[in-house]
Amino acid sequence: MTQICLCVGTWEQAMRASALVSVVGWLAIYFAQSASSLDFGRFCTGLGVGVFSYVVPVFIAEIAPKALRGGLTALNPLMIGTGLSVTYIVGTVVSWRMLAMAGLAPCIILIAGLFFIPESPRWLAKVGRQKEFEIALQRLRGRDADVSLEAAEIKDFIETIDKLPKAGIQDLFSRSYIGPVIIGAGLMVFQQFAGINGILFYASETFVSAGFDSGNLGTILMACIQLPLTTLGALLMDRSGRKPLLLVSTSGLIVGTLMSAVSFYLKVHGILPEQVPIITLTSILVYIASYSLGMGSVPWVIMSEIFPINIKGIGGSFVTLVNWLASLTVSFAFNFLMSWSASGTFFFFAFVCAMAILFIVKIVPETKGKTLEEIQASINCGTWVA
Structure with a gap:
């Protein structure tokens, strides 16, 4: 990227x-x-x-x-x-x-x-387009706003960047930067291998396979529940902190995937056939609500906070690439896994979510209320590991 x-x-x-x-x-x-x-x-x-x-x-x-x-x-x-x-x-x-x-x-x-x-004032300052930088910043802040202090801070920021060594992809795996890479890439892998895109892309087929005549009802309910829960997650982001939101969200994912696994197990063995569609619908809605609350957005927020300035571009690009490769893998494999064993597929997703909780507790730092420098310092000295 x-x-x-x-x-x-x-x-x-x-x-x-x-x-x-x-x-x-x-x-x-x-x-x-x-x-x-x-x-x-x-x-x-x-x-x-x-x-x-x-x-x-x-x-x-x-x-x-x-x-x-x-x-x-x-x-x-x-x-x-x-x-x-x-x-x-x-x-x-x-x-x-x-x-x-x-x-x-x-x-x-x-x-x-x-x-x-207007173009990003920081980019304009970095390439030396001073006049355009001042115009863009003033336009973004309002005609009557005093931007002199912010302009000075941006210039100091750019000077700091220019003094730092240029980082390449190989530097991501050096001792200095491996911590942020593990945190960012790990969160993205768990985010995708929890099964979200397989469930979203094949939602209609999943509901039909569970016993519904059509997948439309479940799909509409999924859509209706995403927006309010995502809004709630955004409101709680700076109040509850990143880690608690991730832990609550991932715990909900475990509940949703286990319920789905049980519902498909019941369907295969002909147990409670009339209740299976309702259990499946409830489990998927619990899953989507839980994902929307935290796991869908918090990994991206943490990714933007953990990389130092001189490697933020390459680090962010690498973590984004990991996310999309994991998404591609899950999307491609979901149908094959469901054909193999629907209940087994959701038991696997539940296991991944359980591992994600351990990862969040032991590895992921709490970044709420900290400056970027404090976050990076805690990662560099190893205090981010529980």
């Missing part, structure tokens, strides 16, 4: 290029007449979303004022949850081709809207 951004220039240009790639992907899906066309479309949209997933939170952090940075950063996963909810609801009443066409709308709006959004 960092290399893509470097190739196209700025964060804004990276987002614009990603939106254009996504437009190509949605059009390929809409006009697809073969599996290869669908694969190409999915590849393009996946590439676009992959870049967005890293660039957008970084861009928000760079343009947001200090007092609003936490809340604005939390809006990113909230809007992702909103988009997913709308997609699931709309997808129950329109064809997949029309759904693909609907995907064009936000891409086109973004491409047009980026022409009216």
